[in-house]
Amino acid sequence: MAKQIDLFTNRGHGGKRTNAGRPRKDKSMQLHVARPDFSSRYPLHVDVKLTKGLPSLRTKIRFKIIKQAIRKARIKGLKIIHFCIQTTHIHLLIESESKQELGTGMQSFCTSIARSLNNALKRRGRVFRDRYYLHVLKTPTEVKNALTYLFLNHAKHTRTPNKFDPFSTLLVFNEKVKLGLSKVNTHSVFPDRHKRDRFKNELTGLLFPPTTWYLSEGWKRAK
Numbered sequence: 001m002a003k004q005i006d007l008f009t010n011r012g013h014g015g016k017r018t019n020a021g022r023p024r025k026d027k028s029m030q031l032h033v034a035r036p037d038f039s040s041r042y043p044l045h046v047d048v049k050l051t052k053g054l055p056s057l058r059t060k061i062r063f064k065i066i067k068q069a070i071r072k073a074r075i076k077g078l079k080i081i082h083f084c085i086q087t088t089h090i091h092l093l094i095e096s097e098s099k100q101e102l103g104t105g106m107q108s109f110c111t112s113i114a115r116s117l118n119n120a121l122k123r124r125g126r127v128f129r130d131r132y133y134l135h136v137l138k139t140p141t142e143v144k145n146a147l148t149y150l151f152l153n154h155a156k157h158t159r160t161p162n163k164f165d166p167f168s169t170l171l172v173f174n175e176k177v178k179l180g181l182s183k184v185n186t187h188s189v190f191p192d193r194h195k196r197d198r199f200k201n202e203l204t205g206l207l208f209p210p211t212t213w214y215l216s217e218g219w220k221r222a223k
Contacts, residue, residue: 069112078105084168140222
């Protein structure tokens with residue numbers, strides 16, 4: 001039923017109307033400006049945020065939704081090298097040949113998550129708060145910092161140093177020692193070796209091996 005108009009308000013002329021004028025902008029929103037151009041030689045750090053009021057992404061059911069979205073986006077050319085899932089946002093390390101390829105893949109990724117998450121929550125409406133944030137990683141130090149950020153983000157937020165995050169792809173990262181993550185204990189979360197191997201194989205099937213120099217070798221030269 002449509003909301004009725006209150007006949008006892010705004011009867012006169014003049015004065016400022018309630019909620020009049022252009023809507024206020026959320027300062028957290030990514031402005032609709034042209035994204036930076038990038039060369040395919042540089043890896044990309046992409047961040048997508050949920051709209052306010054949605055439950056945490058860090059559950060088995062929602063993790064499954066995100067993994068399914070990654071599989072679908074692969075067909076559209078989205079080359080995800082690593083990722084981590086936080087309560088209200090998703091961080092991705094991506095390699096892409098062009099802005100068009102990245103845009104098409106991200107559109108598929110976000111649309112798939114939005115539809116499945118809304119179905120699971122029995123709701124309608126917007127799922128992501130704004131456009132995805134893009135940072136082009138142009139130096140070995142930036143790439144190293146991005147890797148560390150992805151793998152230790154949850155540990156930092158929960159103030160539990162060296163805690164392994166099962167909602168990240170650290171399990172399939174083979175350079176933990178060089179990244180300074182040798183103290184992170186994956187066995188505490190996966191004491192069963194067979195379950196750990198199955199999860200590792202699943203992640204490997206979702207991800208692309210790095211092809212850029214920065215993600216394969218360059219970050220190791222950062223101080």
